[in-house]
Amino acid sequence: MGEAIAFYGLSAFILGFAILVVTTRNTVHSVLFLVANFMFVAMLYVLLSAEFLAVIQVLVYTGGIVVLYLFVVMLVNLKGSPEAHEDPRRLARTGLLLSGAVLAEFAAIIVYSAARPSSGATVSDAGLSDVGGNVEQVGWMLYTNYLIPFEVASILLLVAMVGAIVLAKREL
Amino acid sequence: MLEITTAHYMVLSASLFMIGVIGVMVRRNIIIIFMSIELMLNAVNINLAAFSYQLEHVVGQVFAVFVIAVAAAEAAVGLGIILAFYRNKETVNIDEMNVMRW
């Protein structure tokens, strides 16, 4: 019961803010809605007892990446944001296509979970403590089974950092 | 309906992903497009976390951490490109980003 309320509430906020991100004209407001969206996604992670992921979401995404967006939005300082295609009907076509895709996806999910009820065991039954937001477990995984991907990710970040500096610096 | 299953999370994730896709398709402002991509990555993370919860295994969360790392790298480089582009063309409209060099 409590979980259902939390889930539906959070979902409403997540989707609502996501729509606002995409539709708002003012880019700064858009970034703000993105922040709100990410905060609610973090709460959803807590609901899924992935506390570590929730904290990382806030720390890295909200506290880091989106601040970067905000910086860039302010630096480019748009007066009127560029909008509208030359071909307005393209929007409608895209919309039709995407709605179809969403419907297909929903159908797939429902069919899938209805067809195999055994594996779609309700998550409410699942033991919370075993998976449960265990920082140690995540760390253990990262440094044993996934050590090489972890190192690759760190190299990727290093490369991205160097690349970002090279791109953004006016003259070297 | 009151019982929240993984399917519920998947529906949420799919909807969020679609909103992101719509953003990428419809908006012309490249910063908004980047943010829509972040929304899509978040949708993926929700799925990963939900499956991690269902399967009682943290590997999903580990992958979500990787996704966040990649998102950080993507944002850094992408925004660097936006800045460099803006400096030269004074626009962030994606329709005007149609030349290979300037």
Added chain:
Amino acid sequence: MTVEAQRPMFDTNEMVLNMGPQHPSTHGVLRIVLHLDGERVADSDIVIGYLHRGIEKLSENRDWTQIILLTDRMDYVAAASTNLGYCETVEKLMSIEVPRRARYVRTVLNELQRIASHCLWLGTHAMDIGAMTVFLYAFRERELILDLFEEYCGARLTYNSQRIGGLPLDIPPGWDRKVLEFCDIMDSKVGEYETLLTHNRIWLERTRDIGIISGSEAVALGMCGPALRGSGVPRDVRKDEPYAAYDEMDFDVPIGDRGDTYDRYLVRLEEFRQSTRIIRQGIEGLPEGPFIGKVPRLIKPPAGETYHAIESPKGEIGFFIVSDGRSTNPYRFRVRSPSFCNLQALPRLIRGHLVADVVALIGSIDIVLGEVDR
């Protein structure tokens, strides 16, 4: 705020920032239009005149003694020095002999004024760089000087403390002892300022190599006073063209060697010590005698022109006065004010520095807008 409103807030090339005339650290109503490249100053225009009261023109319609009042309002933090400069100029024009006692008291007043002015400079300069405690410490000592001035002439800021030919009053009884006591206090307090600032690493980082100007360049820009001596030029009117009783005093003229903000700071701190040294000599060697010379009832200098300069706390303040010999007011009255001349060097000093250094450099040249605009 915006000079060119149509410019976007973050132009990639240049941003125009208006500093002043209402800005807490332009020391009055100075306005600087900064052309910024990022946070670095590419160029700057200095706009003055917000405090122009036409003192020079006004003086040409006042009789000779009334002008002393107006000189109070020029460098209002060092009124006694401006008073003295004007009075000595008129004395020179009229060839009045000033009694020795009056010359000694003038020297003491002038040096007290120098300490008071430097206290104000130190406080505001340190405040600009963020050291707020020095401000209150320096004002604490300045207050003592203002008390001394109040006891001598009844005023705390605009003293009207000189007369053509000497002084309006003899020193009150016991005043000399109080001045000596103050010198002892001051000497120990300078040590306090030095503890807070001189070897403070942040202070060093903020002032070292900021606004370096070579001696020859400083001379070429017409700089004077401690700002010039900081660049290593030993120019001091008190030594070079002694006035009042400075020829009988024994003191050193401190000079810097690098010409940066830190050197200008050190020069002024050393001047605190030299000033107390001069004051001690002045009080201890105070001769007896009249405090005002033989001055005609109606002051009417003979026709002619003269220029006379003294070393005010800010630098060389000079008065150029033309008398037509007929009327009871000057025919032409013109002031060479040190703040104005030093301010001319500011664009050169701040070029290439950051916005934060601009406030440090405004403090470092020690200007008073009342004197710049007159």
Added chain:
Amino acid sequence: MVDIFVIPLLKIVILLNAILVSVSYMTLLERKVIAWVQSRLGPMRVGPRGVLQPIADALKLMIKEDITPAKADKWVFTLAPMMVLVPALIVFAVIPFGPEVNLFGRLEPLYITDINVGLLYIVSVASLGVYGIILGGWASNSKYPLLASLRASAQLISYEVAVTMTLVSMIVTAGTLSMVGIVEAQRESGLWFLFVQPVAFVLFFIGGLAETNRAPFDMPEAEQELTGGFHTEYSGMRFALFFLAEYANMIVISSVATTLFMGGWLRPFPAVEALGFLDLIPSWIWFISKTFAFLYVFLWIRATLPRYRYDQLMRLGWKVLIPIAIGNVVVSGVVKVLL
């Protein structure tokens, strides 16, 4: 029902009020301490020796006209002060003011919650405060605030890296992310971590000064340079919220430093039996007095030091603090493995 709703709510209400009162009294403390340093008296008029000054200030700020600049972005302009204050306040949820104590026959812990990612929670929530600062400067639609807010956010993000790295070395030392667990670890080792990790302590303190925009790192609000900083255009209660947030952040940094380095609610030298009589003093008094010692040092530094220049601050952060912090993490790890 009582256990999951009433007690936590009660605690939150009490804590929130305590924090807001101590924040407003921080302003008085700051004015008094700085006045004493500068051989002045400080506020003396309102109440005996000025003790009611914060209340007078609060009243004044509340009845002042709340001006929104004509060209400001009204929503963001209103939202920004809240976005600064809220993160500063919700951090207190995980700060342990004391262990479990017997209150009216119930065993109640003196903290709202003890989550297993406590330290990370603090870091991540604290990183949200930067939004309010950026948006406050941006929404004012004025040059000086914008410049100041960009400075502030760059400063906060840079020093966040150093502080987080320092916290990593503390996590390695304590072996837990839980704030309560860290204090317990200090009890078990019998030593405040201040003596185990002195380098981390210094780094954390410097980083904390920079994160809270305090002197000598107070460029974002350097009134001599930027005429007041990112809150130049704010007035009335919204302006006060920025200040409440700044002081709340100071208290946060002090509390975290107390918990991490000074043994939280433990008495000095928790392992020395001879000092057992000190346990007569309640644990939360130890915590509060240690926190206040930190706050006093904050004020003392503000009264003493000049301000760094912006580029010098960045250089210090990136070229000095972060390398030392990373080195400290490596050394802590090696020592932990070897011992």
